[in-house]
Amino acid sequence: MKFAVIGGTGLIGSQVVKNLNAAGHEAVPHSQSTGVDVITGQGLDDAVAGADVVVNLTNSPTFDDASPAFFRTSMDNLLAAAQRGGVGHFVILSIVGVDQVPELDYYRAKALQEEILAAGPVPYSIVRATQFMEFMDDVMTWTADGDTVRLPATPIQPIAAKDVAAAVAEVAAGAPLRGIHNIGGPEVFSLDELGRITLSHKGDDRTVVTDPTAGMFAAVKGDVLTDKGAHLAPTRYTDWLS
Numbered sequence: 001m002k003f004a005v006i007g008g009t010g011l012i013g014s015q016v017v018k019n020l021n022a023a024g025h026e027a028v029p030h031s032q033s034t035g036v037d038v039i040t041g042q043g044l045d046d047a048v049a050g051a052d053v054v055v056n057l058t059n060s061p062t063f064d065d066a067s068p069a070f071f072r073t074s075m076d077n078l079l080a081a082a083q084r085g086g087v088g089h090f091v092i093l094s095i096v097g098v099d100q101v102p103e104l105d106y107y108r109a110k111a112l113q114e115e116i117l118a119a120g121p122v123p124y125s126i127v128r129a130t131q132f133m134e135f136m137d138d139v140m141t142w143t144a145d146g147d148t149v150r151l152p153a154t155p156i157q158p159i160a161a162k163d164v165a166a167a168v169a170e171v172a173a174g175a176p177l178r179g180i181h182n183i184g185g186p187e188v189f190s191l192d193e194l195g196r197i198t199l200s201h202k203g204d205d206r207t208v209v210t211d212p213t214a215g216m217f218a219a220v221k222g223d224v225l226t227d228k229g230a231h232l233a234p235t236r237y238t239d240w241l242s
Contacts, residue, residue, distance in 0.1 A: 003027040007057035015165030038074035044081040053089040067109035075116040090122040097224035123176035130157040130184040150214035151192040157226040159185035163233030182230035
């Protein structure tokens with residue numbers, strides 16, 4: 001099969017391309033660096049020409065109230081190009097619990113992306129993943145101040161990017177789900193606990209203070225970002241740290 005992987009040079013996309021090609025498919029990465037622009041539409045028709053499947057892994061450059069416009073424009077352009085090209089399957093990567101946190105602009109934007117895809121003209125699959133292990137350092141920088149990192153006790157189910165990429169490639173190579181496939185890491189932690197584990201492993205002597213108002217994840221109510229019934233990936237957080 002031939003795959004057009006839009007956003008195929010990033011953290012997940014590059015691994016999806018590698019996995020699909022290793023399985024004997026033809027997966028071609030596309031991004032701004034290869035002349036494809038999902039906002040202007042430049043290069044999209046050529047990128048999806050002859051593709052059986054489009055995998056869209058592009059992301060908004062911001063997490064604020066500009067993100068809905070990015071996903072609406074990019075999805076409209078990509079779906080139109082996919083329809084013109086006769087693409088039979090369109091796959092996106094989303095977030096577990098994305099429709100349960102309307103307080104966050106970015107989560108509303110990703111939920112909008114799912115809605116546009118489901119209402120669109122191309123058979124589709126949505127892969128929802130829990131929070132990436134690779135993002136933990138970034139999460140801690142948002143609320144770091146001197147010797148202290150403030151984090152809420154939000155339940156988090158961290159998953160390794162390599163496991164996300166494997167799941168996306170597997171779904172993309174299958175028949176369209178016309179629905180959602182949830183994937184998550186094998187363990188659930190509170191975010192503050194995860195911060196302490198991370199700093200301890202790195203030999204970082206900063207202190208994590210539990211603060212229910214700190215950072216983006218403070219807006220999350222309950223355990224909506226976890227799903228113990230999801231397909232559980234194999235990589236544990238402490239093994240990934242090692």
